[in-house]
Amino acid sequence: xxxxxxxxxxxxxxxWILAGPYATRVLADFxxxxxxxxxxxxxxxxxxxxxxxxxxxxRNKRSVTLNLGHPEAREILLKLAAISDVVVExxxxxxxxxxGLTYDRLRKVKPDLVMASLSAMGQAEPxxxxxxxxxxxxxxSGLTSAMSCGLDVPICLGxxxxxxxxxxxxxxxxxxxxxxxxxxxxxxxxxxxxxxxVCTLLGPALLEAAMEGEGKGGLSDMLIKEGQGGFEGCYRCxxxxxxxxxxxxxxxxxxxxxxxxxxPELEGEKFSTVVKRKENQSELDDVIxxxxxxxxxxxxxxxLQKAGVPAGIVQNAKDLARDEQLAARRFFIPLExxxxxxxxxxxxxxxFGRQEIKDWKAGPLLGEDNDYVFSELLGLxxxxxxxxxxxxxxx
Amino acid sequence: xxxxDLADEQGSFCSKLLADLGARVIKVEKxxxxxxxxTAPLPFSYRNTNKLSITLDPERREGRRIFRKLVKKxxxxxxxxxxxxxxxxxxxxxxxxxxxxALIHVSITGFGQTGPRRHYxxxxxxxxxxxxxxxxxxxxxxxPVKPFGQQSCYTVxxxxxxxxxxxxxxxxxxxxxxxxxxxxxxxxxSTLDHVMVDYFYNKTITRRQGNVYGxxxxxxxxxxxxxxxxxxxxxxxxxLELMTSExxxxxxxxxxxxxxxxxxxxxxxxxxxxxxxxxxYTRAELFELGxxxxxxxxxxxxxxxxxxxxxxAARQFFxxxxxxxxxxxxxFPGLPYKFSSFSPPPPKAAPSQGExxxxxxxxxxxxxxxxxxxLKMKVI
Numbered sequence: 099x100x101x102x103x104x105x106x107x108x109x110x111x112x113x114w115i116l117a118g119p120y121a122t123r124v125l126a127d128f129x130x131x132x133x134x135x136x137x138x139x140x141x142x143x144x145x146x147x148x149x150x151x152x153x154x155x156x157r158n159k160r161s162v163t164l165n166l167g168h169p170e171a172r173e174i175l176l177k178l179a180a181i182s183d184v185v186v187e188x189x190x191x192x193x194x195x196x197x198g199l200t201y202d203r204l205r206k207v208k209p210d211l212v213m214a215s216l217s218a219m220g221q222a223e224p225x226x227x228x229x230x231x232x233x234x235x236x237x238x239s240g241l242t243s244a245m246s247c248g249l250d251v252p253i254c255l256g257x258x259x260x261x262x263x264x265x266x267x268x269x270x271x272x273x274x275x276x277x278x279x280x281x282x283x284x285x286x287x288x289x290x291x292x293x294x295x296v297c298t299l300l301g302p303a304l305l306e307a308a309m310e311g312e313g314k315g316g317l318s319d320m321l322i323k324e325g326q327g328g329f330e331g332c333y334r335c336x337x338x339x340x341x342x343x344x345x346x347x348x349x350x351x352x353x354x355x356x357x358x359x360x361x362p363e364l365e366g367e368k369f370s371t372v373v374k375r376k377e378n379q380s381e382l383d384d385v386i387x388x389x390x391x392x393x394x395x396x397x398x399x400x401x402l403q404k405a406g407v408p409a410g411i412v413q414n415a416k417d418l419a420r421d422e423q424l425a426a427r428r429f430f431i432p433l434e435x436x437x438x439x440x441x442x443x444x445x446x447x448x449x450f451g452r453q454e455i456k457d458w459k460a461g462p463l464l465g466e467d468n469d470y471v472f473s474e475l476l477g478l479x480x481x482x483x484x485x486x487x488x489x490x491x492x493x
Numbered sequence: 494x495x496x497x498d499l500a501d502e503q504g505s506f507c508s509k510l511l512a513d514l515g516a517r518v519i520k521v522e523k524x525x526x527x528x529x530x531x532t533a534p535l536p537f538s539y540r541n542t543n544k545l546s547i548t549l550d551p552e553r554r555e556g557r558r559i560f561r562k563l564v565k566k567x568x569x570x571x572x573x574x575x576x577x578x579x580x581x582x583x584x585x586x587x588x589x590x591x592x593x594x595a596l597i598h599v600s601i602t603g604f605g606q607t608g609p610r611r612h613y614x615x616x617x618x619x620x621x622x623x624x625x626x627x628x629x630x631x632x633x634x635x636x637p638v639k640p641f642g643q644q645s646c647y648t649v650x651x652x653x654x655x656x657x658x659x660x661x662x663x664x665x666x667x668x669x670x671x672x673x674x675x676x677x678x679x680x681x682x683s684t685l686d687h688v689m690v691d692y693f694y695n696k697t698i699t700r701r702q703g704n705v706y707g708x709x710x711x712x713x714x715x716x717x718x719x720x721x722x723x724x725x726x727x728x729x730x731x732x733l734e735l736m737t738s739e740x741x742x743x744x745x746x747x748x749x750x751x752x753x754x755x756x757x758x759x760x761x762x763x764x765x766x767x768x769x770x771x772x773x774y775t776r777a778e779l780f781e782l783g784x785x786x787x788x789x790x791x792x793x794x795x796x797x798x799x800x801x802x803x804x805x806a807a808r809q810f811f812x813x814x815x816x817x818x819x820x821x822x823x824x825f826p827g828l829p830y831k832f833s834s835f836s837p838p839p840p841k842a843a844p845s846q847g848e849x850x851x852x853x854x855x856x857x858x859x860x861x862x863x864x865x866x867x868l869k870m871k872v873i
Contacts, residue, residue: 103663116686128659150694151687201833218789220831225804229789232686233711237722240796242713244641249632252713252720252793254706255640256629256699258686266651271830273658274514278835280665287833294810294829299647300796301539301826307796308811308824330618332627332636339700341637343622403613410619412637414628415692415699418682421623426608429679430689442693447605447652447679448659450671 102129102457103450107276108182110135110175111159114145116258117232117292118188118216119155120265121272124446125184126158127458133178133471134161134462138493141464153435153461154443161462162471166197168491175199177476180207184272188216191226201287210285212275216268220291232260235296244303260296267295329375331383332412333390335398341412342395344386344402354405359389435460468492494661497521497563498544499551499572502529502617502643503677504601505540507650508571511657512543513828515838519563519853524548524871526846536643541843542814542825547854548847549873552582556872560584562857564592569657571599576611586672596670597660599653605676615677620645624681629688632703649680709760713793714771720793721779725767726756728788732767741770800824814842847873 107130111122126132134156136145144151147161164171176199179185185204187194194200194215201213215221218230236242236255246252268290275286297304328347335342346352352375356364363385369375375382390398395411402409413421419442424430427449435441441460472478472492486492494516498508505520512518520527520541526548529537550556564570570589572579579585579600586598600606603615604623613619621627621639631638656673664670682689687707691697704713713722725732733750736742743766749755756763771779776792783790794802805811812827825840850873854864867873 101666103659103666124655150690154690219804220808222804222808224807225784227787228784228804229787230791231789233706233722234789234791237713237791237793238799238802240794240799241641242722242793243795245630245638246793247641251704251715253631253638253701253703254711254713254722256631256701256706257626257684257688258707259626259640259644259684261686262684263648263651266648266655267829269655270510270651270658271832273655273662275832275835277658277661280662284834286835289831291808291810291829293804294808294827297799297805297810298826298829299642299644300799301642302533302536303642303796304799304826305535305539305824307800330616332622332639334636341622341627343618343627345616345618347616403610406614408614408616408619410615410622412622412627413625415625415685415688415697418625418689419692423604423608423610423623423678424682427605427676427679429682438694444679444683444689446683447649447675448656449674450656450659450663 104128104130107131107184109133109184109186110178110182112185112187112189112194113216114140114188115231116155116261117264118186118268120262121214121216121268122159122186123155123157124265124269124448125272127446127448128450129457130184132159133182133467134159135164135166135175136161136464137163137165138464139165147461147464148437150438150441153438153441156461157433157443158458159462160467160471161465162468163465163493165490165493166199168489170486170489170491172197172199174472174476174486174491176204176207178471179204179211181475182208183212183276185211185213186216186268186272187214190229191215191217191221205285208285210279210283212272212279212286212288214268214272214275214288214290216264216290216292218292220294221289230292232258232262232264232292232296235260235264235293238293239296240300240303241296244300260292263299264290264292264295328372329379329382331386333383333387335390335395336393337395339414340395342390342398343410343412345408347408351407355402355407358401358405358407359386361385361389431455431458433458433460436463465493494569495519495567496569496571497567499570499574500601501527501573502533502536502540503573503603503646504571504599504650504653505537506647507599507601507653507657508544509540509542510650510654511569513837513840515835516569518544519849520544520546520844521551521560521563522546522548522846523550524847524873530846538843539826543838543841544844545849545853546844546847547850547873549850550871551584553870553872555867555870557582557584559854559857559859559867559873561592563853564589564596567593567596568661569597569599571601571653573601576600576602576606590670590672594669595664597657597664597673598670599657599673599675601649601653601675601677603677605679606674617643617645617677620649620677620681624678625685625688626681629685629699629701631701633701637701645677645681648684649675649677652680652683705760705764709757711789712764714764714768716771716774716776716779716792718775721771721776721790722793723767723771723779723783723790724788725763726753726760728786729756731786736767736770739770741773742766743769812840814840
């Protein structure tokens, strides 16, 4: 394919940090012209262009600097919107409204515009103005509580999982809206709630909680039910903070497992059926741990998998960077950055072939594309642009 | 859009995302039914809303013939078979695209269809472990902990839905479908946020930190009635003022705490002192207080409490499914997005096993006599 899938689609990107940028990165990866609206004032901390974090989530995008506090900057933006297909923003709901950049206003200049607003709680009271990120949604959705079942103090999920999920939902909604536009010629306003996005990941737990009377179990029952009647465990292995996971779902796998481990204790009455293994889980875990602690996770997983037993290494960042499966599939890709040098990021599981990736470029420098956007796309003269810079409209 | 769903839990959420947006999704189950109907009924009913069900055995020759008729009409096929299985049945993409060159065929497996681990057995826990997610969660002195629920399945399913729309657009341009090969391990690894960034740029290996997250950005502290997740370092001055006004600042008023570096180095002590302060409040009080100051504070809610969220009620996030069952819930989590010029279909409960077999076969032009024969042969 010569033309990338989203070639010709222009996206105005007001998003920041992770969730919104993740969505627009998917679009940019597949050829959309994504223009990040930044400004010197707001490009601070994690929004600084020359950091690894920014570079990771903002590859393949362009950057312009516009100070949207200036009414003239908003005029420029409206001109841009008129030649764009998608607008994505992740501000608190008041912000775009205060700037007069609502969907109603924007679609006057581009009737078939697709606009996506990613907010913490959706564009609705009572929590409309609440602030939230992925971690916030983990807490509010029941995810933190459910994964901390049985612990004295709840534990945090160690990464901003919720933010990537929000980003994926946003990308999905935008692509679906573009598909709808292709069929009907109509634009779309998408009102996405980060809180709700993470709640969808707790579906079965919410269903369970809503049940009354019969069939309703506690959260730990739910854990067992989600585990589909087998047993799973995480076991310490030889080495510093090395662990493996073993998951056995049927008798065949159990027998294969016993064959590899070769401990007479495992073959006993106590562990001979699924039910008995559950009843004696903690004793079983002890027996298994004694075995795993004297072998490396790599050796354990290789020998178990060879025998047809599901097992996995609990990999850390270093393991992932060296993972031979990920390397074979070229999951991590290098991109050259003018300031950071050689940088590495993951391509996401969306591998459509080498052709997309060969055109990929690192994240933009701040305002790198001011000339391209203001001069080439909008046809502003050099004098006009200079005047805007002087007035602080651009910059 | 017509979607054929032959997926297990790794992909059933993917077709649900499409069904909930109005796609016609046919779940193709073996005549004995999807095993998770029995082993995991609630996850099953959650992941299979708005779908039709046909029982059909594509491993039988007669079943394959019918399956091929379905493929001819389909836009998308989603499956989660072990790598190589479909090729043995002559139903892999290479074969199916000859029947339908516009077919978008999504394969979801633990590690993908290529690479040294392509035949490894997988499940959610294994994807979560190999994908780097487990290592970073849990107490520092305890084992790695997996998130609740089969998160790798949801994640790879979301990527799948995005991939399908990309492929649909591509098909508009080229007329051709494609094979999409998704790895659950890669899906998990894609959600690690700062973890790989910190490794690639600083060679830092992120470790689990218990009730702390994100470089001491967030932490979980006790309240009168449970726990709250708050931010401390980002809003230090304001928080200290507040605590001081209530005479709860303890030794944090000392000179040394004015240094950011000191606060970071002795964060445990800060958490201890702030924890004394939070213990005087209910979660609701601190939630309101924090949010009023625009801090991303949030109570740790149980799933029951989520059901009672006034925000989710105002957004009508929970719908009712069309078919109330005896021991199943009517209340149903909905979609996290609202569209201005599109109304998603109302949530319809997951279909019963083979509920639409006859209807779909008739649509395919299979005669009643033939249907009876296939039933007798247990092909359907």
